[in-house]
Amino acid sequence: MPTKDEVFEKIQSSLVDALGVEEEEVQPEATLVGDLGAESIDFLDIAFRLEKAFNIKIPQGELFPEDILTDPQYVQDGKVTEAGLAELRKRMPFANLDNFTKNPVVQDLVNLMSVADLCRFVEGKLGVTE
């Protein structure tokens, strides 16, 4: 079982390879889209690299539940509804959604995902606690 530091180091290395960024840029608070320049294809690449690095499977929608964001049941006028936010919290326990919930514009969700969120996601899958 890796430690939290080891999880971070592997994620840092995966993001350097996937996004072509410098190691120093990959800090816990860095957002994947805004700070590291990730595009949609990069999320697929990142998921592939995490699967290899940690020998895990990441089913579609687990890291980024886009099905919620395209479901009229959870989205109205381009914003995620209360029911949608509840579903997101359930499906993304690793993500800090505090800022997003203030103005839950659908397109903004992807912009909020940070390196720390990724670390918590992997730690959750592996059961890492320290």
Added chain:
Amino acid sequence: MRFAGKTALVTGGSRGIGRACVKRLAAEGARVAFVYQSNQAAAEALVQELQSAPAEVRPLQADVCDLARAHQIADLLFEEWKAIDVLVNSAGIVHDGLLGAMTAEQWQTVIAVNLGGTYNYCHAVTQPMMMQRRGSIVNLSSTAADFPSRGQANYAASKGGINGLTRALAKELAPRNVRVNAVAPGMIETDMSQAVRSLAGAQIKQIIPLKRIGQPEEVAAAVAFVASDEASYLTGQILHVDGGVSLGGY
């Protein structure tokens, strides 16, 4: 030797155009794995024929409709070879009939093998090719996608689907230096086209500007070019290899 040190996976590799592609890529130095469905004798004969090829030629039995098997094969090759440079999706079938008389099974089988099989192997190599930051996928389409004959609704739909898949995937994978193209053969002398050629007789040559049926090796030459680094700026294209049929007109 455009493919020296390169690796290639070819579906439908034991017969027809796929077989010609295996031979061409192997002759140009690639390590080639080819998928065949059931004709083990043909697969073994091909391996035997390519014994003196510069690199390994490996037959793998699979039903291209089986996505899990496609992933198993891609994972195996990536693990052993450390790269999959080229994928050629050549597995295909025909089951012609006028639509009004076409059974659901006729429709679904052709779509599942031709289009579904292409999806399965594209899906399986996406991860390795994205991670290795290079790759070339060549899907075998057909002139029938744009110029279908009567009785080919299922086949034409499957090949039209391949063209769409090719263009869309080309856009998706271009940022990762993975090229996706299609080669669209016209009337080629293979077992698969035997029935059509027999029915049409000598007339068929009259509608081909080059006035002859093409050979599988001529398609394989185009596939090899598109797959090679010589075509490094080519992606999302459908290259017609049809003696001029797709020019239309008189």
